[in-house]
Amino acid sequence: GLPRASMARRYRLGIMGGTFDPIHHGHLVAASEVAARFGLDEVVFVPTGVPWQKAGRRVSKSEDRYLMTVVATASNPQFTVSRVDIDRPGNTYTIDTIKDIRAERGGNLELFFITGADALRSILTWRGGDELFGQAHFVGVTRPGVEMARRDISHLPSDKVTLLEVPALAISSTECRERVASGLPLWYLVPDGVVQYVAKRGLYTGANESEILVA
Ligand code: ATP
Ligand code: MG
Numbered sequence: 130g131l132p133r134a135s136m137a138r139r140y141r142l143g144i145m146g147g148t149f150d151p152i153h154h155g156h157l158v159a160a161s162e163v164a165a166r167f168g169l170d171e172v173v174f175v176p177t178g179v180p181w182q183k184a185g186r187r188v189s190k191s192e193d194r195y196l197m198t199v200v201a202t203a204s205n206p207q208f209t210v211s212r213v214d215i216d217r218p219g220n221t222y223t224i225d226t227i228k229d230i231r232a233e234r235g236g237n238l239e240l241f242f243i244t245g246a247d248a249l250r251s252i253l254t255w256r257g258g259d260e261l262f263g264q265a266h267f268v269g270v271t272r273p274g275v276e277m278a279r280r281d282i283s284h285l286p287s288d289k290v291t292l293l294e295v296p297a298l299a300i301s302s303t304e305c306r307e308r309v310a311s312g313l314p315l316w317y318l319v320p321d322g323v324v325q326y327v328a329k330r331g332l333y334t335g336a337n338e339s340e341i342l343v344a
Contacts, residue, residue, distance in 0.1 A: 143172035200322035240265035309333035
């Protein structure tokens with residue numbers, strides 16, 4: 130018969146990176162949709178360490194963002210959370226995330242890096258550049274308010290990048306934070322457990338010690 134290695138189906142792992150400050154239903158719908166369309170075995174959510182793209186902004190502590198991500202994904206057997214980015218000192222670069230996930234999992238992985246259209250557009254500015262395309266397939270999901278014409282990514286290798294429309298959800302973490310700060314409800318924009326976690330820790334009210342200023 131065929132040698133074992135060629136018969137074994139590679140494990141199809143999605144990676145959903147994000148600041149997740151807080152995680153919301155836009156993130157969860159995107160991950161769920163990509164998992165279904167690409168036949169993924171699992172999607173691992175990876176909260177960023179220091180998000181260099183957001184330098185100068187206040188960001189909740191890594192541990193709070195990690196725990197909200199765990200709470201939000203707990204009920205889905207296909208969703209997991211990794212600490213590789215929050216446990217690595219320094220800025221988070223996608224090439225490091227991918228390498229650390231490979232090291233953490235071992236085995237024969239086929240990786241699908243899931244990202245919003247806004248982030249995909251600037252993909253070549255990421256450290257790792259072309260090396261990234263040898264490591265993973267990139268799935269750019271549309272989000273409301275982001276025009277994503279095929280020509281915007283025409284400079285990227287077409288066999289390594291797929292665009293996917295997900296059910297439109299006009300939710301952003303920025304809006305979630307602003308709503309809390311102005312006393313508006315978070316209910317139904319994020320999972321119930323995240324609403325409760327935000328309230329319990331006093332996140333986004335400006336009245337807690339849980340935020341750091343990213344240099
Ligand atoms: P912020 O408003 O603080 O920038 P965000 O809502 O964009 O937060 P991130 O943690 O920055 O959330 O996003 C992680 C990933 O999820 C990014 O690739 C982003 O493009 C994508 N994403 C964010 N919101 C949505 C949404 N509503 N639908 C689909 N993808 C989304
Ligand atoms: Mg964003």
